[in-house]
Amino acid sequence: MISKALVAASTRPMILSILVRGEDYGYQIIQRVKDISNGSLEWSDNMLYPVLHRLENDGLIVSRWKVSDGGRLRKYYRLTDKGLRELEVERGQWLDVHNALARLWEPFPARD
Amino acid sequence: MFDPEKAIRDWRKSLQRSAALGESDIAELESHLRDEMDRRAAAGADPESAFRAALELSAASEALGDEFGKNRHRPRGPRSALLGLFPAYLRLALRRTVKHKGHSLLNVLALTVGLAACGLVLLYVSFETSVDAFYKDADRTYRVNLYRKTAQGEEIMAGNYTPLAPTLKERFPQVEAAAQVFSGGFEPQPVVYRDRAFKETNIYAANPDLLRVLGIALLRGDPGDALVRKDTVLLSARTARKYFGPEDPLGKTIRVNDRDCEVTGIVANPPANTQFQHDIVMSARTEIEREEFLQGWRPGIAGTMTLVMLKPGVDPAAFEALIRDLPHEYAAEELRKLGAVNRMVLQPLKKMYLYEPTAEGLVASSRLVHLYIFSAIALLILVLAGMNFVNLSTARSIRRAGEVGVRKAAGATRRQLVLQFLGETLVTAFLSLGLAVLAVLIVLPAFKGLAGVALDGSALLEPGTVAALVGLTFLLGIASGIFPALFLASFQPVVVLKGRLRTGPSGVRLRRALVVAQFAISSTLIIATLIVAGQVGYMRRQPLGFAKEQRLAINFRTWGMMTENYEAVKTELLRHPAILAATACSGVPGKGINRTYYYPTGLQAEKGQALRSLRADHDFFEVFEIPVAAGRGFRKDIVTDTYNALVLNEQGAKAFGWASAEEAVGKTMTDRPIPVVGIVKDFHWWGLQRPIEPMVVRVAPDLFRYIAMKVETKDLPGTIAHIKSVYERLYPGEIFEYFFVDEAFDRQYAAEVRVGALFRVFTGVALFIACLGLFGLAAFTAEQRTKEIGIRKTLGASVTGIVSLLNREFAKWVLAANVIAWPAAYFAGRKWLANFAVRMPMPWGLFALATVLALAVAHLTVSYQSIRAAAANPVESLRYE
DSSP: OOOHHHHHHHHHHHHHHHHTTSOEEHHHHHHHHHHHTTTSOOOOHHHHHHHHHHHHHTTSEEEEEEEOTTSOEEEEEEEOHHHHHHHHHHHHHHHHHHHHHHHHHSSOOOOO | OOOHHHHHHHHHHHHHTSTTOOHHHHHHHHHHHHHHHHHHHHTTOOHHHHHHHHHHHSOOHHHHHHHHHHHSOOOOTHHHHHHTTSOHHHHHHHHHHHHSHHHHHHHHHHHHHHHHHHHHHHHHHHHHHHTTTOSTTGGGEEEEEEEEEETTEEEEESOBOTTHHHHHHHHOTTEEEEEEEEEOOSSOEEEEETTEEEEESOEEEEOTHHHHHTTOOEEEEOTTTTTTSTTEEEEEHHHHHHHHTTSOOTTOEEEETTEEEEEEEEEOOOOTTOSOOOSEEEEHHHHHTTOGGGSSOOSSOOOBEEEEEEOTTOOHHHHHHHHTTHHHHHSHHHHHHHTOEEEEEEEEGGGTTTEEEETTEEEEOHHHHHHHHHHHHHHHHHHHHHHHHHHHHHHHHHHTHHHHHHHHHTTOOHHHHHHHHHHHHHHHHHHHHHHHHHHHHHHHHHHHHHHTSOOOGGGGGSHHHHHHHHHHHHHHHHHHHHHHHHHHHTOOHHHHHTTOOSOOHHHHHHHHHHHHHHHHHHHHHHHHHHHHHHHHHHHHHSOOSSOOTTEEEEEOSSTTSSTTTHHHHHHHHHTSTTEEEEEEESOOTTSOOOEEEEOBTTOHHHHOEEEEEEEBOTTHHHHTTOOEEEEOOOOTTOGGGBTSOEEEEHHHHHHTTOSSHHHHTTOEETTTTEEEEEEEOOOOSSOTTSOOOOEEEEBOGGGOOEEEEEEOSTTHHHHHHHHHHHHHHHSTTOOOOEEEHHHHHHGGGHHHHHHHHHHHHHHHHHHHHHHHHHHHHHHHHHHHTHHHHHHHHHTTOOHHHHHHHHHHHHHHHHHHHHHHHHHHHHHHHHHHHTTOSSOOOOOHHHHHHHHHHHHHHHHHHHHHHHHHHHHSOHHHHHHOO
């Protein structure tokens, strides 16, 4: 179980990173995250959608409705230029943190 | 049997109860739910368990609402509770109105402006129609007008024989009360008590029955003595306070003009909406016993207003027939000599303000015409605002098509959708009403000055007005909303969502028609405004036949102050080097002038008529630079020129039938006889709304009341100081007053200037609303053509090229609108100009100017959207699917 704080912090960069690959809708995003994290990240709808809407309010993503061939309605999201820039910023920050931790953990100090 | 669709519908309903979830959010969640159900079904679950499992993954509706609510910057809690009182679709309407801020703002603004304009006009109309109509017994009160017919024509005068009122009361039992009223004259008169001296205009003289007829309340004083004795006066409460302060006025003496009157009563203050501003009312006896011309039945002097209140149940037509021929009873001899027929005609009190009496009956006065015009304009503006609303709603309807499709796919019925959209328009309309009322109250003081009437904002709260406004708003909301509502509600969801419904042909045609109509109305108003301003400017520029610049005049309190010594006064004044010439006279152009009856000697019956009668000294024509057409002006060295010589204007000569000015010289008038020594060229006495009337001039110093001087413009204050000192030296105790002839003359155009200003305001409003509509439409059109623009750009079109392409579309419509506007404005303009004796030629240049103006404004409005669209990144535009 990953801590709530960590899940919350990583939601934004995750969504932005998924959307940079192309348009996607909520349900699918959740499945992708589950796959790519090997099941350790299982987002619920009441966690994802508010974040998506917040991102849209901030102008980082835009949405539109599409009809599938099966007649199913879905709301698709895609990245804006602003979102792309924001992703770069987030990525930079995460990598800074990640590299710092990686240096601290390698080599892992043995317990005495 | 488990019905998944019903379960989903119930689940939707529970979500809808949450105020934080919008329609779109619910649709998204439903889509998510269905995806989850599909996945489980694919994994082998039955519909029911698939549903329940999916439901569990999705948090309970309340919690969901909370999460979603955090994104909205809205305070929840008590507000949601309050909203909960409204039916669901109204809540939805409110939420949606707040959401679509841009759309709502435009609509609210347009409707607010339209309603505010209507509100102001409503106040104006209700005030004007209430003038003198509120008196308790106004229904049986009439003014007795005097109809006169002579060989020269017919006319109706509002003033009548002085003894008429008491005669009516004495002889006719049908009369409950009969009032004689005459006003204090053309100029404000000095009223003095101790050290308080002011010039007052609201001075009347009347008999005691005036209080009965107008229902004026006597606050203090003996009702049996009010206006009975000679040299007594009644004051309104505010006048009493002005002169006496906290002192008791009763029994004290106040000087009105040159009459010392005892204050015998205090009356209530006159309301704003009466023509009879009875601030100072002297007893009629004071005047009648002094002035000989007010005594007896004299046909030449008709200056006493007679108001009669009939007993309840008396038929006015029958009464009128009874009194019709009274003049021939009392003044038969004179009328026979004049070859005239005089009759009494009744005019209802309620119709005195807005109607003028003519030989053919009551005719709408210019006041009433203005009321009609402004009511029509207010209606037009309201229609404009309504059209705007329809236009914008329909334009936006396609943007919102996605949402509609979603709701319909989720099973909302057509009825629900129609009700929902109507709810939205009603909410907008009533929001606008509230803002409009606020706007009216804020703007009212400025509007009062513009319209020239004392409007009172509290009239808005009257039940009649409130009902009218609420009803109007309701109708407007429904009318504006019904079309887009039905239009939207009839969309087929799949068609809508596939974006097929981009530009339905009938939709576009309607929108175009609406924009054309709006601009047609606006252009017509622009042309009308330009015509009004043009006519005023034209009148002001016309040569008047006399010189009015640099002419300064002083007026004396009454006639007879200069009879012996007017030459001496002039000499004193002329000592100052800046005063170049001076003349003494009974009036100057632009001021009042009465009429006197003249006829060529021996031709009284055939040619007798009343001419404008000016008394002036030998220098008048020189001071005002009026050229002589034939004969000569008055000469000081010819003794008989004083009192016993006449000068006519060209119109005067024509009026008596002489073929030329030369022919008129030497003829004599009346039975004295008095020779005509000269004819002067016609000059305008009144503003150019009125034609030049026949005029006779005579040197009669006993009636001089003004001295007019030609002055140099440098050091005016010094010159005026000199004049003041001369005046005060020669007439100690009198109040010094002066004015410039050109300013006083120009004030005659005040009504037209005011109409022009009002027109400008309302035209601005109409244009503003039309532009709002155009702005929204341009935004929509630009958006619809985004893909086309993108392609053009990638093919090499420039930004300016695209902007002009988009603008050209709209220019076409605006031009079409002007094609409609021109004939409409032409006919209206011609009708209005017909009121003026001197009118400008139909100004085609102004028509063109109006069109150019309209085009310029339209271009500006559309350009913003065109430039925005043209500058957008083509890659983005092309991705727009």
